[in-house]
Amino acid sequence: xxxxxxxxxxxxxxxxxxKEVKETSSLVTELCRHxxxxxxxxxxxxxxxxxxxxxSIPKPDQLIIMSPSGVQKxxxxxxxxxxxxxxxSIISAPSPKPYPNKPPKxxxxxxxxxxxxxxxxxxxxxxxxxxxxxxxxxxxxQAKEFRITHMEMIKGIQxxxxxxxxxxxxxxxxxxxxELTDSLTKAIEAYPxxxxxxxxxxxxxxxxxxxxxxxxxxxxxxxLFDAAIKLHQLGLDAxxxxxxxxxxxxxxxxxxxxxxxxKSGVKDSQNQTEPPxxxxxxxxxxxxxxxxxxxxxxFPYARENVGKHLNLTYDTAETQEDxxxxxxxxxxxxxxxxxxxVPIPHADEGKEKVIAAVVSNVEAMIKADxxxxxxxxxxxxxxRTGFECNELKSVVFEDxxxxxxxxxxxxxxxxxxxxGSRLAQRLLFGNTNYGDLRKYLSGFFDTTIGxxxxxxxxxxxxxxxxxxDPSEILFVTDVYQEATAAKTAGLEAIISIRPGNASLPExxxxxxxxxxxxx
Numbered sequence: 131x132x133x134x135x136x137x138x139x140x141x142x143x144x145x146x147x148x149k150e151v152k153e154t155s156s157l158v159t160e161l162c163r164h165x166x167x168x169x170x171x172x173x174x175x176x177x178x179x180x181x182x183x184x185x186s187i188p189k190p191d192q193l194i195i196m197s198p199s200g201v202q203k204x205x206x207x208x209x210x211x212x213x214x215x216x217x218x219s220i221i222s223a224p225s226p227k228p229y230p231n232k233p234p235k236x237x238x239x240x241x242x243x244x245x246x247x248x249x250x251x252x253x254x255x256x257x258x259x260x261x262x263x264x265x266x267x268x269x270x271x272q273a274k275e276f277r278i279t280h281m282e283m284i285k286g287i288q289x290x291x292x293x294x295x296x297x298x299x300x301x302x303x304x305x306x307x308x309e310l311t312d313s314l315t316k317a318i319e320a321y322p323x324x325x326x327x328x329x330x331x332x333x334x335x336x337x338x339x340x341x342x343x344x345x346x347x348x349x350x351x352x353x354l355f356d357a358a359i360k361l362h363q364l365g366l367d368a369x370x371x372x373x374x375x376x377x378x379x380x381x382x383x384x385x386x387x388x389x390x391x392x393k394s395g396v397k398d399s400q401n402q403t404e405p406p407x408x409x410x411x412x413x414x415x416x417x418x419x420x421x422x423x424x425x426x427x428x429f430p431y432a433r434e435n436v437g438k439h440l441n442l443t444y445d446t447a448e449t450q451e452d453x454x455x456x457x458x459x460x461x462x463x464x465x466x467x468x469x470x471x472v473p474i475p476h477a478d479e480g481k482e483k484v485i486a487a488v489v490s491n492v493e494a495m496i497k498a499d500x501x502x503x504x505x506x507x508x509x510x511x512x513x514r515t516g517f518e519c520n521e522l523k524s525v526v527f528e529d530x531x532x533x534x535x536x537x538x539x540x541x542x543x544x545x546x547x548x549x550g551s552r553l554a555q556r557l558l559f560g561n562t563n564y565g566d567l568r569k570y571l572s573g574f575f576d577t578t579i580g581x582x583x584x585x586x587x588x589x590x591x592x593x594x595x596x597x598x599d600p601s602e603i604l605f606v607t608d609v610y611q612e613a614t615a616a617k618t619a620g621l622e623a624i625i626s627i628r629p630g631n632a633s634l635p636e637x638x639x640x641x642x643x644x645x646x647x648x649x
Contacts, residue, residue: 141193146213146222154182154195155208157341162197166204168352170258174200176333179243180254180341189251191216196243198224199235212236218244238307242314242335249318250325252337254344262355263334267300269362270636274300276328277369277635278354279583279611286350288325288338288469289498293583295369295611296354297632299324303332323499326351339469346467369635370614371583408602409595410537411575413582414548414558416608417626423525429496431516432509436492439512440485448511453488455504460491470494501549503577510554517561524558526567527628533646534570547575547591547605549582583611588619606649608632613640624649 145151161178165171182193194214197206212234213222218241224234237243239257246252266276278284279295290296299317304310310329317327325347326336336351338344358368367376415424443449456474463471471494474487495505516522537544546555552574559567579594580587592600600620607613608631613623617640625640634642643649 141215141221146193150182150184151193151195151213152208154180155211158195158197158211159206159208161341161345162203162206165256165258168260170256170260170348170352171203172259174202175259176257177203177237177239178254178256178341178344179237179239180344181247181252183253183340189253193221194218194243194247196237196240199237200232210234214240218247239335241308241311245311245315245318246335246337249315250337251339252344253339254341255335255337256344256348257333257335258348258352259333260352260355262352262359263328264331265359266355267328267330267332269359271330273636275633276300276355276358278358279369280371280373281354281357281368283350283353283357285466287347288343289323289500291500293371293581293611295583297321297324298326298328298334298351300328300330303330343469369610371585371611372614372618408597409543409545409572409604411545411547411591411603411605411621413605413607413609413612413626414546414550414555416628416631417606418526418530418546419558420525420527420628421608421630427522427525428509428513431522432512433493433496435512435516436508437485437489439515440488443511444481444485452504452508452511453484455507456488456491459502459504463491470498501577501582503551506549506551506554506576510551510557513554513557517557522561524562526559526562526564527646528564529645529647531564531567533649534567538570543572543595544570545573545575545591545595546571547579547582549577552576582607582609583615585615585618588616588621592619592621604649606643606646610634610638610640 158178158180162171165176165178170176177197179194179196181189182195184192194216196212196214197203198210198212201210210224212220212224214236215221220236223236226233242257243255246255267273276298277295280292282292284290284294284296285292287296299321301310301313301317314327314335318324321327325338326334328334334351334355336344336348338347354368361368361373362376365376366373412418415421440449440453453474460471460474464473470491472487472490474491475483477484492505492508495502513522517524534544546559548555550558555574555576556568559571575591575594579590588600588605592603595603597603601622604622604624605613605616606624606626607616608626608628610625613625616623623640625634625638625642627642627644634640
């Protein structure tokens with residue numbers, strides 16, 4: 131292997147020939163042989179790159195191992211690898227081999243790999259040409275995203291659980307690999323939760339905190355791609371919780387001008403009779419309240435004040451219960467191998483250690499936007515302090531206030547169902563930019579009644595509200611999976627379209643509104 135500029139960037143030749151670099155190079159070749167048997171790197175396509183793990187060097191400053199381009203990936207040897215600096219410049223290249231081997235050239239994927247390193251602090255990146263990763267982009271030729279939900283293997287993807295929807299952006303292919311760099315960069319920016327980007331008619335890029343994490347996620351992604359293809363062949367929809375028949379040629383009604391009545395059914399603009407409604411259940415984020423208020427105000431406030439809150443209230447029964455709930459959740463997260471989870475020590479190991487571990491876990495949970503009771507309970511208690519001290523003031527859309535007043539005067543009961551705790555919900559509606567709105571609300575539901583993407587949760591709400599027929603309840607949300615779960619339980623469902631909300635699947639089949647005045 132020929133060195134070029136190792137010493138100039140602080141890595142002596144001895145380090146390039148040392149144990150860490152050799153082990154990483156060997157691991158790349160071993161994994162490529164394995165990926166070849168999976169059909170991910172056949173025909174010289176696809177590859178894996180990884181950082182040279184060295185505990186004494188911060189990850190952003192670690193060396194990078196990459197494979198050469200246009201070679202039989204299953205026959206590569208450790209000495210065939212390129213060594214790159216943390217900024218992507220080549221500092222050591224392999225020596226040429228005799229004919230019929232091609233002259234060495236670093237992988238054409240290098241600039242795309244570097245984007246995952248730079249933008250996601252990845253420890254390893256895999257590029258697969260697996261058949262399933264190619265075909266899944268062809269199921270809907272115009273789709274810009276791949277979506278799937280309610281599959282066990284989703285739990286293997288960072289920040290996702292069984293009930294979550296996995297969304298993977300799809301970018302269009304180009305004639306040359308490096309020409310994909312700009313579109314890949316935009317996809318990574320637009321989908322901060324994503325750990326993969328599909329390339330139509332081509333393959334997929336997948337990254338993780340380490341090679342183990344990247345490999346695990348790659349296996350899960352390929353399983354899910356294959357499952358979606360097979361469900362599609364059966365005429366079933368992978369993007370719906372019940373994986374029911376694919377709905378075709380369903381045209382949603384974008385604007386509804388329907389007057390709710392508690393006495394008799396009314397007709398919509400398509401002259402179809404809608405059922406009478408006694409209750410309305412509302413989501414919060416993206417429905418009554420801008421998503422940006424939650425992501426840019428509430429979440430940062432909780433993240434920045436969690437340590438202070440725990441220090442001030444550590445000995446209270448409330449905070450001890452919060453820590454107990456979080457410890458139980460983290461233990462489950464560790465069993466599932468979720469990234470960011472660190473053990474929370476027991477109280478006898480000291481207050482400082484407990485608080486430090488809780489803060490670390492809470493930051494990771496907030497970053498992953500996890501909808502779990504343990505996190506939401508603690509966030510609610512932190513936000514309570516913020517509202518009491520006038521450091522926080524919640525925001526609701528103007529049309530929400532007008533609709534609440536109208537429904538209240540009409541005798542229609544309105545409830546809130548959110549992943550945030552009931553305490554957090556009461557705080558939000560009790561301290562809005564339009565004053566205290568709790569007088570218009572009849573009750574609050576949170577995830578203690580069930581996951582919002584599961585139909586049995588809405589059945590529980592139906593039983594609690596005591597209506598004769600689930601269709602007497604209207605549920606308004608911005609999340610397609612929640613609307614689908616509610617509809618499965620027999621409720622009427624409308625999807626709220628607000629600035630910043632996630633895009634909806636094509637032919638989703640639900641009525642949509644951009645303002646509550648349209649309900």
